[in-house]
Amino acid sequence: MCGIAGLIHRGKSSNVGQELQGMLQALKHRGEDSTGYALYGDTDGQNFIMRFKVGENVGEGSSSVMEDVSVYDERKKIVDSYISQMGAKIIKEERILPYSLRYEIDYDKGDLLEFSQKIESIPGVEILSMGKSLEVIKDLGNAKAVCDRYNLGDLVGTHAIGHARMATESGVDIKSAHPFWGYPFSDVSVVHNGQLTNYWNNRRILENKGMRFMSECDSELIAVYLAEKMRNGATLEEGMKDSLSGLDGVFTYFVATKNSLGMAKDTMAAKPLVLYESDDLVAMGSEEIAIRSVLPQEIDTYDPFDGEVKVWQI
Amino acid sequence: MANLKTTEKKTKAQSMGLHTEVLTGKTQQKFFNPDEAENFYYWGTYDVDFNKRTELDVNDMDCKEANKKIDELMSQGYGTIVIKNPQGKHSLGVGILNKLNLIFEGSLGYFGVGSIDGPTVRVNGRVGWSCAENMMAGKVVIEKNAGSCFGAAVRGGDLICKGSVGARTGIDQKGGTIIIGGDAGAFTGFMMQRGRIVVLGNVGINLGDSMYDGTIYVGGKIGSYGSDAIESPMTKSDIDWLKRKLKVAEIGENFDVSKMTKVVAGKKLWNYDALEPTEKKGAI
Numbered sequence: 134m135c136g137i138a139g140l141i142h143r144g145k146s147s148n149v150g151q152e153l154q155g156m157l158q159a160l161k162h163r164g165e166d167s168t169g170y171a172l173y174g175d176t177d178g179q180n181f182i183m184r185f186k187v188g189e190n191v192g193e194g195s196s197s198v199m200e201d202v203s204v205y206d207e208r209k210k211i212v213d214s215y216i217s218q219m220g221a222k223i224i225k226e227e228r229i230l231p232y233s234l235r236y237e238i239d240y241d242k243g244d245l246l247e248f249s250q251k252i253e254s255i256p257g258v259e260i261l262s263m264g265k266s267l268e269v270i271k272d273l274g275n276a277k278a279v280c281d282r283y284n285l286g287d288l289v290g291t292h293a294i295g296h297a298r299m300a301t302e303s304g305v306d307i308k309s310a311h312p313f314w315g316y317p318f319s320d321v322s323v324v325h326n327g328q329l330t331n332y333w334n335n336r337r338i339l340e341n342k343g344m345r346f347m348s349e350c351d352s353e354l355i356a357v358y359l360a361e362k363m364r365n366g367a368t369l370e371e372g373m374k375d376s377l378s379g380l381d382g383v384f385t386y387f388v389a390t391k392n393s394l395g396m397a398k399d400t401m402a403a404k405p406l407v408l409y410e411s412d413d414l415v416a417m418g419s420e421e422i423a424i425r426s427v428l429p430q431e432i433d434t435y436d437p438f439d440g441e442v443k444v445w446q447i
Numbered sequence: 448m449a450n451l452k453t454t455e456k457k458t459k460a461q462s463m464g465l466h467t468e469v470l471t472g473k474t475q476q477k478f479f480n481p482d483e484a485e486n487f488y489y490w491g492t493y494d495v496d497f498n499k500r501t502e503l504d505v506n507d508m509d510c511k512e513a514n515k516k517i518d519e520l521m522s523q524g525y526g527t528i529v530i531k532n533p534q535g536k537h538s539l540g541v542g543i544l545n546k547l548n549l550i551f552e553g554s555l556g557y558f559g560v561g562s563i564d565g566p567t568v569r570v571n572g573r574v575g576w577s578c579a580e581n582m583m584a585g586k587v588v589i590e591k592n593a594g595s596c597f598g599a600a601v602r603g604g605d606l607i608c609k610g611s612v613g614a615r616t617g618i619d620q621k622g623g624t625i626i627i628g629g630d631a632g633a634f635t636g637f638m639m640q641r642g643r644i645v646v647l648g649n650v651g652i653n654l655g656d657s658m659y660d661g662t663i664y665v666g667g668k669i670g671s672y673g674s675d676a677i678e679s680p681m682t683k684s685d686i687d688w689l690k691r692k693l694k695v696a697e698i699g700e701n702f703d704v705s706k707m708t709k710v711v712a713g714k715k716l717w718n719y720d721a722l723e724p725t726e727k728k729g730a731i
Contacts, residue, residue: 400652402595402614402633405576421535421556421575429534431553434573435592436613439633439651 134299135326136160137311137406138418139387140427141292141394141445145413146175150280150288155426156418157276157295163419164299166194167310168279169271171322171389174290176266180224180237181319184261185252187212188232189306190273196304202231204257209234211255219248229283232307233272246317250345259308259347264320266290266391271310291447292394294387296324303350313356316345318363320391325352326419327384327404335380355386373397373442387417395444402439409434415445492545495526506532510539521547535575540568557594560587563604576613579606582623588696595632598625601642607696614651617644620661628698634673636663636710645689645707647699655710663710664689666702677713685709 138156140149150172157168176182187208189197209228216223221240228234240248249260262269268288272279276297280286296311303309315321329335329351336346336354344357358379362372373388373395383403388395396417398406408417409424409432416424421434437443501520505513513530517540520528527548533539537556540549540563547566551559554572564583569590576594579587582601588609595613598606603623611629620639627644633651636644640659649667656673663676664685672678689704 400633402651405594407575407594420537421554421573422537425535431572433591434554435611436594436632438630439614 134163135301135311136163136297136419136423137295137324137326137385137387138297138416138423139292139294139324139389139394139396140414140416141389141447143413143415143445143447146289146291148287149173149290149293150285152427153293153295154276154280154285156416156423157297159422159426160297160419161275164297165275166300166305167271167273167298167307168276169269169296169298169311169324170279170285170293171262171267171269171295171312171324172285172288172290172293173266173320173389173391174268174288178265179239181240181263181265182268183236183238183263184234184269185212185236186233186259186261186307188257189308190230190232192273194305195273197306200257205231208255208258212252212258215251215255219251221248230272233283235268245319249317253345253347260314260316261307262312262314262322263317264391267314267320267322267389269312269314269322271296271307271312273305273307273310292389294322294324294389294394296326302328302352303348308348309350311350311352313350313353315356315360315363315388316347318360321356321360321363321369321388323352323356323359323386323388325355325384325386327382327386327399329354329380329382329384331381351382352386355380355384355388359388369393369395370442370444373444377440377442385419393444393446395442396437397442398437398439400440402436406437407434408437408443410445489544491542493521494524495521495545495547496524497526497546497548499525500527500529501525502529502531504531505536505539506534510536513539514541517543517549521545533572537575540566554591563587573610574608579604582606592629597627598623601625603642605692605696607698609698611648616646617642617663620644624692626692626696626698630667633670636661636676637673639663645692647702655712657716658712659716660712660714664704664707665710666699666704666707669708669710672710675713675716676710679709679711681705681707681709 187205191197191199221238225237270283311324312322332351359372384399385404385406407421529550533551533553535554535556538558540560542562543566544564549568551570555574557575559574559578560568561580565585568587571590573591574593577596580599582604584604586605588607592610593608593612597612597616600619601623602621605624607626609628612631614632615634616631617625618637620642622642625644627646630648631646631650634653635650636655638657639661642661644663647666652670653673655676693699
């Protein structure tokens with residue numbers, strides 16, 4: 134089933150980590166195999182923030198194979214050496230969990246495709262996000278469990294999207310969890326509720342064009358699909374409108390960039406979405422109770438219609 | 448379980464080779480018999496006094512607790528119940544089978560006031576998906592917008608949304624009237640079988656797709672017609688009925704109903720000769 138939620142503050146920053154936690158926790162009955170956050174924090178914009186994993190969470194319910202922590206250490210060492218080889222410099226390093234790390238990196242060249250390909254050539258290593266504002270955090274468990282595990286409650290920023298997952302199309306693991314980074318574009322992330330029925334056809338076409346897939350989760354296709362459109366010069370909104378015919382199946386998805394937040398709903402309107410829009414805040418989710426967690430007062434909300442695409446700027 | 452047997456009398460569907468058996472045996476439906484009135488008991492109903500009014504704050508309750516509390520208040524004879532702080536919770540006010548004034552001061556989540564038979568409900572907010580699903584009788588008024596599948600499979604009563612609604616409004620509708628003050632999304636009246644849908648605004652694509660019967664009236668633009676949905680001329684009785692219904696619904700007071708588009712089933716998709724006599728009764 135899955136639940137998605139997102140919000141964007143326009144003209145100010147807020148405690149988006151805590152707010153999104155509340156929204157996703159309200160949707161936990163839609164799935165709590167895993168929960169993911171894409172948070173756009175207030176940064177000085179100087180360095181890249183790289184969230185990556187060197188292994189999987191093998192806790193209860195996971196479909197991943199257990200590995201020794203020493204394997205994670207070995208992978209981390211190779212990542213560090215590759216970063217150095219690429220001419221980048223690690224400014225700050227945090228190892229939040231044995232398998233999950235956050236680096237602040239000074240990387241002048243800015244060619245994220247080459248950089249990411251190099252890092253991800255290490256087996257078992259996946260970059261969850263790369264950007265100057267975006268941080269993707271995803272792990273097994275419900276919203277509160279993930280928020281507490283990664284100390285997301287204090288994160289201040291302008292906008293965020295998140296996902297509460299009931300695994301149906303692929304395994305219970307971090308690599309299949311949402312949000313997906315719009316590789317190799319800085320600060321692009323996607324969450325999705327629904328099923329895509331032309332996943333394999335699109336995947337083969339996109340892989341032949343040199344695009345990268347890290348999981349077998351159909352939702353990853355949206356991130357890759359939009360990234361490929363943008364690589365060819367389309368704007369985010371143009372790519373999203375194109376996806377209404379290019380992607381087959383039922384879907385409602387959110388996509389976020391450094392300065393914007395967008396939503397798209399398929400032409401069957403088969404997946405739910407409730408939207409609240411005001412001059413200073415847009416909040417949306419699979420169910421109204423998600424919005425209620427940040428706006429308990431009486432508000433006007435509505436369901437976007439079939440085939441609708443909307444994009445808001447901060 | 449009904450018995451199955453073959454029949455000599457062939458319907459159109461049978462002559463096409465679609466099926467050969469007919470259902471016989473007793474229906475499980477129970478009909479009200481006035482001669483047995485004193486023995487008739489509609490389980491789960493209460494005699495309530497509309498002048499007996501109370502308020503219920505459900506902010507700290509889950510839907511099960513809230514519904515049990517409503518049931519308890521009805522059993523105490525309260526005929527007017529005001530629900531405070533519904534906060535978009537799901538499945539509130541479901542399964543009420545007696546007369547009642549039920550007022551929600553706020554918005555409901557999914558499946559609000561489903562499977563009701565008789566109450567008058569007013570929601571001073573918005574409702575989520577599948578509001579009033581399987582409603583048998585009564586009146587439900589939504590002051591703001593509604594989600595998709597509004598009035599799914601309603602059997603009777605009046606369901607009114609003063610704002611706009613999502614997709615598949617009146618899906619599988621089997622009777623009653625659904626009135627929308629604003630716009631409606633795609634697949635409005637999808638597979639509807641009886642009853643009427645009135646949309647004062649625009650509707651999305653595939654209006655009345657695969658509808659068996661029933662009537663849809665649209666005041667605005669139509670995105671596209673679905674399979675077997677066709678336009679039909681408005682009659683005087685249509686106009687009179689619409690005027691009367693909109694007045695009762697307190698909506699579209701100055702709306703020119705004579706310019707609405709009437710949509711009905713083309714009846715090309717299904718074999719109507721095979722209907723049981725009781726099924727051939729007109730729309731409720």
